[in-house]
Amino acid sequence: MTRLFLAALTAVFLSSAPLSAQDATGLQPVLQAHHDLVENASRRTVQEVLDALTDSDANGVPEFLQRWQARELYMRDSDGVFVFVEDEDADPFVLLDIDTGEAIGTAGSREVTQLRPNRGVQTVIGAALVQFQLLSPDPATRATALDAIDRSPDADQLPLIARMLEQETDPDLRASAEWLQTRMIIAFAEDEAERVAAIQSLAGDLRVEARAALNPLLTTRRQVAETLPESGNIARVLTPGTEALPTDEAYDMLVEADLAPAYVTAVDRRDALIANIEDGMVAGYPVHTLNTETARAAAYDSLVEAGLAPASPSEAEREELLAAHVFYDLYRESSAAVTTAAEETVAAINTRVGMLELVDLSLDGISLASIYFLAAIGLAITFGVMGVINMAHGEFIMMGAYTGYVVQTFIPDYTMSIVVALPLAFVITFGAGVAMERLVIRWLYSRPLETLLATFGISIALQQIVRQIFGAQARPFTAPDWLAGSLVFNDVVAISYIRIAIFGLGVLFFCLLWLILNKTRLGLEVRAVTQNPSMASSMGINPDRINMLTFGLGSGIAGIAGVAIGLFAQVTPELGANYIVQSFMTVVVGGVGNIFGTLAGASLIGFLQKGIEWLNPSNTLAAQTYMILFVILFIQFRPKGIVALKGRAAEA
Numbered sequence: 001m002t003r004l005f006l007a008a009l010t011a012v013f014l015s016s017a018p019l020s021a022q023d024a025t026g027l028q029p030v031l032q033a034h035h036d037l038v039e040n041a042s043r044r045t046v047q048e049v050l051d052a053l054t055d056s057d058a059n060g061v062p063e064f065l066q067r068w069q070a071r072e073l074y075m076r077d078s079d080g081v082f083v084f085v086e087d088e089d090a091d092p093f094v095l096l097d098i099d100t101g102e103a104i105g106t107a108g109s110r111e112v113t114q115l116r117p118n119r120g121v122q123t124v125i126g127a128a129l130v131q132f133q134l135l136s137p138d139p140a141t142r143a144t145a146l147d148a149i150d151r152s153p154d155a156d157q158l159p160l161i162a163r164m165l166e167q168e169t170d171p172d173l174r175a176s177a178e179w180l181q182t183r184m185i186i187a188f189a190e191d192e193a194e195r196v197a198a199i200q201s202l203a204g205d206l207r208v209e210a211r212a213a214l215n216p217l218l219t220t221r222r223q224v225a226e227t228l229p230e231s232g233n234i235a236r237v238l239t240p241g242t243e244a245l246p247t248d249e250a251y252d253m254l255v256e257a258d259l260a261p262a263y264v265t266a267v268d269r270r271d272a273l274i275a276n277i278e279d280g281m282v283a284g285y286p287v288h289t290l291n292t293e294t295a296r297a298a299a300y301d302s303l304v305e306a307g308l309a310p311a312s313p314s315e316a317e318r319e320e321l322l323a324a325h326v327f328y329d330l331y332r333e334s335s336a337a338v339t340t341a342a343e344e345t346v347a348a349i350n351t352r353v354g355m356l357e358l359v360d361l362s363l364d365g366i367s368l369a370s371i372y373f374l375a376a377i378g379l380a381i382t383f384g385v386m387g388v389i390n391m392a393h394g395e396f397i398m399m400g401a402y403t404g405y406v407v408q409t410f411i412p413d414y415t416m417s418i419v420v421a422l423p424l425a426f427v428i429t430f431g432a433g434v435a436m437e438r439l440v441i442r443w444l445y446s447r448p449l450e451t452l453l454a455t456f457g458i459s460i461a462l463q464q465i466v467r468q469i470f471g472a473q474a475r476p477f478t479a480p481d482w483l484a485g486s487l488v489f490n491d492v493v494a495i496s497y498i499r500i501a502i503f504g505l506g507v508l509f510f511c512l513l514w515l516i517l518n519k520t521r522l523g524l525e526v527r528a529v530t531q532n533p534s535m536a537s538s539m540g541i542n543p544d545r546i547n548m549l550t551f552g553l554g555s556g557i558a559g560i561a562g563v564a565i566g567l568f569a570q571v572t573p574e575l576g577a578n579y580i581v582q583s584f585m586t587v588v589v590g591g592v593g594n595i596f597g598t599l600a601g602a603s604l605i606g607f608l609q610k611g612i613e614w615l616n617p618s619n620t621l622a623a624q625t626y627m628i629l630f631v632i633l634f635i636q637f638r639p640k641g642i643v644a645l646k647g648r649a650a651e652a
Contacts, residue, residue: 026099027058031082038082039075039113043120050128062132064098069125073098074112083112130157134164139173146176153180155188183213192335199341203348206356206491211349217342220329224253233331233339240322250322260321264312266293269300272309283308356492361614362607367499369606370506373599374561375579376586377509380598381554382433383587386530386547388441389452392459393583394576396555399432400425400562401571402466405477414480418563425559433555437548445547459576466573474570483567502564509557513595516553526550585631591641600642605631 031038034049041049053061067073067084074083076095083104086094092106117125126148133145142164149157161181168174185198199217202210220235228237240250254260264272273282273296280287283302290296303309313321331339379393404421411417436458444451479498488494517523528536529546537543562575569575582605590601605627612623635641 027053027056027060027064028082028097028099030056030058031098032080035080039080039115041115041117041121043118043124046117046121046124047128050125054128054131058099060099062129062136065125065129065132068115068117069122069129071114071116073115075115076107076112078107078111082115085112127152127154127157131160131163134160135167139170142168142170142173143176146173146180149184150180153184153187155184158184158188179209183209186213186217192337195335195338196341199338199345203345204352205349206353208491211346214342214346214349217331217333217339218346219332221332222253222327223330224250224257224259224325224327226259226325228326228328233334233336235329235331235339238327238329240327245327247322250327251318253327254321254325259325260318261310261313264300264310269296269309272303273299276303276308353492356490360493361610363493363495365603365607365610366503367495367606368610369602370499370503371565372579372582372586372606373506373602374502374509374564375558376583376598376602377506377513377595378554378556378558378561379583380587380590380595381513381557382551383584386445386550387448388445388551389448389455390441390554391452391456391580392436392462393455393555393558394578394580395459395462396429396433396558396576397562397565397579398466398571398573398576399429399462400559401477401566401569401575402470402475402562403428403559404563404566405470405475405571408477414478415482418480418567421563422560425563426556429559429562430552430556433558434548434552436555437551441551442544442547459580463573463577470573472573474572477566477571479567496568498568501567505560505564509560510595510599513557517595522546522549581628585627589631589634589641591643594641594643597641597643604642 030052031049034052037045037049050065053065064073072084072088074085074093074095075081076083082098084096084098084101086096086103092108093112094103095105095107095112096102097104130145130148133141133148136142136145149161158181161177161184165174165177165181168177182198182201186195189195189198199214202214218235222238228234238245238250241247251260251263255262273290276282277287282290282299283306285295285299285302290299300309304311333339333342375397378396379390382388382390382393403425404418407421407424408414408417411420436455440454440458441451444454483497483501486494486496487500515523517526525536525541525546526549528539528541529543529550533543536546565579566575569578586601586605587598588601589604590599591597608630609623609627612626616622
């Protein structure tokens, strides 16, 4: 009583004090008018205090609410005045006026009471604080308030969002607020037309949040009744025995609704028999004779006749009960106009998403085709033009990737290291290819099987050499920042910058090879040696020199492909082995000895593999298996590939 009297006296004194000493519309008078509710705040009662503070013209309400929520509000026990303290670790405390922030005295820790609102009260205070934060001059504060509303939206916050939008000038915050307002209108607005308009505004919106806002409107609960209700937003009527509503599930619904007797299961029958055992007998049957299903069924029927157990419905009774009731899905949303608009909008979004997923799948296919083209174009020269089965082609790709790694250890600038690594990888693998052709391949041109075995052995040797030098663990080959991330068109379609760069590199090499083979003397000599080595030799062309340069060119291109592949794949001694099979498939399917065929083969295999992976995303290994089966079938019907050579080159 004494504390209440002092609090009332303080409130009267503060309210009668001159404005220079205490603003009549300050925080203290409002709090003193609701003294007990502030001191003993609860989730149920604190809203009255918050409403009073919000309706007052007092300055500093947001700052006060923040400090109250943070448990920084104290009450002086002698007179019930609410204060802040300057330093919570000091003793005595320096008390600060909650309106002016000026020191108004000191008090020991036992002379004040710290107000500690519980989590529920803090939540309510935080909700009230949002309306002030939304109108804060600080954009970061307004953004924080929007995030808080987004995490826990409420119908009462809709007017706050509208008020914020009336004066919001920041374009990003305005867009965020409008997007939040649209979702809140869909969820909480009372005007049906307003909700429908908000739903229709999302048509074609690809954001996941858009579908998340619409899907709750289309949730249903399954119902059963004797007749279809006239009221209620019914989504669909269900027929028992269909895929949407199996017969057993429909009957279980009847049982749960007390509209039909439950089945008597074997467990139920056993429990009933056990419960009715008397002197070793059950319904006149000795217990020891109930060792078969037939005997237990007969004993249970006796219990049913005696009224000691429920009867199980027959098949005819079950069908009759199912036919006598109607089953339907009822929308949880009561407005039919809202659910109709939501269904149409979701259908439009899904249609657009499906089309864009096809575009995204096409981009993935182009990306994979570019990788396969880069990996196979060198093999198209050595295998397609020269007829050499080079099983070490993958190791030239691996050598290119390791060249990039080594260069990057000496040149830390990622962009410059790639600029240096590309030509250096070509030079190194070109030299390695020339050496292999001079030392091994030149002696085996007329023996393809021995060429295969020799190059296979060389591939194993190269892997072991690299493993001895660099170790078996993966080595880092980092792409520069401008190749990091992805080009995002929308929430569905995106492609990484590395894959775009590889696509560009593939186009560049396609054009260069076409120019070399069709517009240069070297290309003319390569084509001449390919079609008729003897005739080319008689015309003054050195076939050995052309074979050496051609093999070196194919190997050098494989090295450049290794630099590109190493930017996104792990640089290990087995890197090349992961691409040798796809490279051979690309060349064989596309057509031996033709860069257009290689391009066609890479495109076909890349798109087909991505399509298979899309149909079975959980098992990418299956896509590889299906691809090999496809190639086997394909070459049965078109053994010369998509783009087959014509003339004497095809006959050679």
